[in-house]
Amino acid sequence: MHSYEFSTTALRETYRPFVRGIAATMAAYLAAPTLVHPLELVTAEACANVVRHAYPEGQPGPVRVRLTVNPRVDIILAVTDWGRGCAACPLPPPGVAPEATSGRGLRIIACLCDAVTGDAGPDGNTLHLQLAIPEEQWRTSSLTITETSLSRR
Numbered sequence: 001m002h003s004y005e006f007s008t009t010a011l012r013e014t015y016r017p018f019v020r021g022i023a024a025t026m027a028a029y030l031a032a033p034t035l036v037h038p039l040e041l042v043t044a045e046a047c048a049n050v051v052r053h054a055y056p057e058g059q060p061g062p063v064r065v066r067l068t069v070n071p072r073v074d075i076i077l078a079v080t081d082w083g084r085g086c087a088a089c090p091l092p093p094p095g096v097a098p099e100a101t102s103g104r105g106l107r108i109i110a111c112l113c114d115a116v117t118g119d120a121g122p123d124g125n126t127l128h129l130q131l132a133i134p135e136e137q138w139r140t141s142s143l144t145i146t147e148t149s150l151s152r153r
Contacts, residue, residue: 001068001069001070001071002029002068002069002071003066003067003068003069004022004025004066004067004068004069005064005065005066005067006018006021006022006064006065006066006067007062007063007064007065008062008063009060009061009062009063010047010050010051010054010055010060010061010062010063010081010083011051011060012051015044015047015048015050015051015063016044018047018063018065019040019043019044019047020040022040022043022065022067023036023039023040023043025067026039026040026067026069026075028139029069029071029075029138029139030133030137030138030139031136031137031138031139032137035133035137038112038131039075039077039131041108041112042077042108042109042112042113042129042131043065043077043079045105045106045108045109046065046077046079046105046109046127046129047063047065047079048105049105049106049127050063050079050081050083051063053083053084053086054081054082054083054084054085054125055081055083055084061081061082061083062081062082063079063080063081064079064080064081064124065077065078065079065080066078066080071138072133072135072138073132073133074114074130074131074132074133075130075131075133076128076129076130076131077128077129077131078126078127078128078129079126079127079129080123080124080125080126080127081124081125082124082125083125084125085120085125086118086120086125109127109129112131113129113130113131114130114131114132115128115129115130116128116129116130
């Protein structure tokens, strides 16, 4: 098991580069670059939700992503904010009307992940995402990657 922690301020201009850094870490473990795309997409959608919904407009706060890589098994992401939370957000979310201008992020996440849960408490509001990766899609050299060589804080 390899664990990483990333954090930044939840701003529109910072979250995309932030997500790309997390995706680069995940890419080091996977056999094909195309395998990273769904992982990057769910990370981006979760972070975009923090930027758009967690904090009052003009008052950005922190976002933290904990990445756990279980080689040859799965990748787990825990996206945490300390904003308003969303006690009324069902997981998985219901379908979105075609004419809706927003509301697809959690649906996309639910479709791409094997498990999605959320919790809110004194340690923040956390969206937990689990993506199973078939054994043949892992790099064989990923088992020797050290946490310090990829850690970004």
